[in-house]
Amino acid sequence: MYSNNAARVMKRNDRRPLSIAWHLAMWYALLSSVLIIAFGVVMYSALKEQMRSDDDQVLVGKIAELRAILSQRGRDYSRLREEIERESATSPATYLRVQDAKGTVIAETGGSIAKHLSGMPNRPEAGTADSGFDWIAGDGNAYRIMSSHLVLGQSFTVLAAMDRSDDEKLLATFWRSLSFVGFLAVTMAVALGYGIARKGLRPVFKLADIVEQLDVHRLSHRVDEESWPEELRPLAHKFDNLLSRLEASFSRLSQFSADIAHELRTPLQILGGEAELTLTRPASMEGYRACIESAADEYERLSRMVDALLFLAHSEQPDAHIERQMLDAKQEVMAVFDFYQAMADEQGITLTCLGEGTILADSALLRRSLSNLVANALRHTPDCGQITVEIQPQPERAITLIVRDTGHGIPPEDLPRVLERFYRADAPRSREAQGAGSGLGLAIVQSIMHLHGGTISIRSEINRGTAVTLAFPSTPAAG
Incomplete structure (x- = not known):
């Protein structure tokens, strides 16, 4: 009995619905x-x-x-x-x-x-x-x-x-004649109605053909919404918007993949080259130790890069969730300064925090964004320079944090792209002691601001320094 009912349900579910x-x-x-x-x-x-x-x-x-x-x-x-x-x-x-x-x-x-x-x-x-x-x-x-x-x-x-x-x-003859004529009229109505509906739905079939012809290499194709019926123009417009978003996403994905391959290839070539050099000729214990230390530095750099990539991938998920709480902005800034104070003293750079206020944010993410900005400022600020974090309460927003340095500045042609992943204004990709220079620091800061519903903006002048402004909203962003 149960199997018969299940078979009938499956058969009913397998029925294809009638066409429009x-x-x-x-x-x-x-x-x-x-x-x-x-x-x-x-x-x-x-x-x-x-x-x-x-x-x-x-x-x-x-x-x-x-x-x-x-x-x-x-x-x-x-x-x-x-x-x-x-x-x-x-x-x-x-x-x-x-x-x-x-x-x-x-x-x-x-x-x-x-x-x-x-x-x-x-x-x-x-x-x-x-x-x-x-x-x-x-x-x-x-x-x-x-x-x-x-x-x-x-x-x-x-x-x-x-x-x-x-x-x-x-009357009976009249009714029979009327019934016959009505039957013919209904039959013709079905046939003509189906033909008219098929003709009216021809643009939908055209859209289906366009969708079928689309692939990764043809995302630049667009639907001319002006040639569509009035009822289908919103669909054509939204379809064009979808194609634009897909094209942009595939373009970013392709660029991202190429950047990842380029960034990973450098440390892997270094590790492979040092290992082959060590194996092909005798070396002292100091030589082996130097090779291992160099490899450890590269492994640490790779680990940071993978960690940054995982964070960016997680932050772009639709269900990404952060724990917001009211924080003392100055206390959070001083915690980041304490971590970088030794490095700043070594370079003779002064770390200063101005202003006070409370901020609605995730503590770990806030410190990470400030840490990325301070570390970036330390790399590009000459000795005896100054890095300042200014806390400014705003009437429409809860608070604004401005990170200023007296560094080399960013060229105007590079400024619009510094928030892109793996993009670096300083073209040489050198290995530094701190393992910096992956080109993901500002991209991570931008993702953190998006998670908070805030914005990031950058102003810079050559040889006069850079100012990065983080504007946090007064309430959590919807969604």
């Missing part, structure tokens, strides 16, 4: 069916009422003739019987009957119709001389009956009936 063209065609056919049926019902009802009205007019005329005869002849019923017999001969589908106040039949239409209408109800109250009612006789035929109560010296009841068999046949 078929959906539009079905809705178009449904709308057409409703309109055609409504039109047919209205036309059928109007025709039926018109035929009843015509029958009532005929019956009203018959009753009026009998009333005139009764009013002129008094108790002489011969003229009345002659008129009824004449009507029976000329209109065999019409039945007339006149009764007195006691219910005695004075005159009546003869023939087969009288036999079929022998049980006709005598209901003067059901209709006047202006309206009648329908009745089904024992032979199954439909009749229109009208009765009238006349007072002409004495009371008379006049009943007039008309066989509506021909009317019913005409």
